Amino acid sequence: MVLTFGIVLLIAAIALAGVAVVIPRTPTVPLDRRRPFRTEPDSQLTRFAGSAVQSIERFLAKRNFRYFNREALENAGLRLSQADFLLLVIIGAFVGALVGLVVAGPLLAILLVIAAPFGGNVVLGFLTGKRRTKFGDQLGDTLQLLSGSLRAGHSILRAIDAAANESQAPTSEEMRRVVSETSLGRDLLVSLNDTAERMQNEDFVWISQAIQINREVGGNLAEVLDQVNETIRERNEIKGHIKSLAAEGKFSAYILMALPIGIVAMLMVVSPGYMDKMITTPLGWIMIGASIVMMTVGGLWMRKIIDLKF
Structure with a gap:
């Protein structure tokens, strides 16, 4: 357990170092007072990140890669190029693969690698929505x-x-x-x-x-x-009044959606063998599938009720 925890911390430190290299820093000295030459050579990590970004740029120049394009990054307020953000996604996929391989095995590692691009889109969507709300x-x-x-x-x-x-x-x-x-x-x-x-x-x-x-x-x-x-x-x-009136419905929807999952997690912790028949018998699989379908329908229904248009 200690070895696994140490490996995860090491992977996280490497990922943070890569992110710190790729994301541009705000200069502490004004532009008109900075010298046109560098007094200190770049580190190995900086040169590696720069070469990786250049390789990704050459790869993107030959293909029409529509994801994480310049318009999406500008709408999110990120001052990064497409190659920079794609490198961050690749680093996140690599870290997720190592963590999944250490924690649960190859299946979780593959799932985390597949989820990395979707996670990047979710981050861009969240930042874009936050920026648009602030603009309004x-x-x-x-x-x-x-x-x-x-x-x-x-x-x-x-x-x-x-x-x-x-x-x-x-x-x-x-x-x-x-x-x-x-x-x-x-x-x-x-x-x-x-x-x-x-x-x-x-x-x-x-x-x-x-x-x-x-x-x-x-x-x-x-x-x-x-x-x-x-x-x-x-x-x-008026929009603020509507949001305050719909907040109770949203909170109730969150509780109703999280309640079955929380009860199952509590039962698996309190009595580990209590849910075995649900995951080892065909009838249990059918009940789990039906529960997922019914929760999805209920979630969409509650979302439609509390999503007020005006």
Whole structure:
């Protein structure tokens, strides 16, 4: 047991070292004060990670690999290339294979290797959803900055630039991207619509439509944005009430889904031989299969009940 625990700790340390090498670090010295040359040579681990990333980049250049692409990484807010993230997934699969081989054998190792890419997609989806939610929460303050800059006499592009400088991430990143694309010759409305689609935010679509209408018919854009801001705040208030009312249903669903699994785990710990007939007889297998199907149907049903659309 001690040897197994030591092997797992060693594997985890190697994985953390690889992650620390691949993920870019925030420089402690400003860019304009850094020297153009390196005073210390790269370590063996850094050179190995760099060569691995270059090999993956050459492999991806010859194939159309759609997973973990640049757009997905940008939506998740990760400043990593496709090769960097793929290397992290490979390291995770390797560590999972070693842990599964040590703990339970080859079958668990194969399952963990297969689950590594799905785990990477889950992480990207979680980070993307969190970033989009944060963008929506900052939208009210963004509209106040835009309307204030317009009242001060600035143009809409200058107001967006001010919002990019004054806001926090991810709003600052998205606004700065709009300014950069517009400076390179892209139409402002196209950039705003792309931002709304990338963030999947209906409220930002309203902002883009308000700017488009103002450019076509004129008027006081600051007052229009104030009205949009008031509408968005009222919708967010209603959304908060709905979430609080649906929280009880979600908690009940979580308890009902976890209760059978918890009871089975408790019985296997308290009385190890109590569940033997469930896993050694055909009738037990049928009952387990029926239970899984019924729990899946019940879970989807409860999710449909508590997933309110407005």
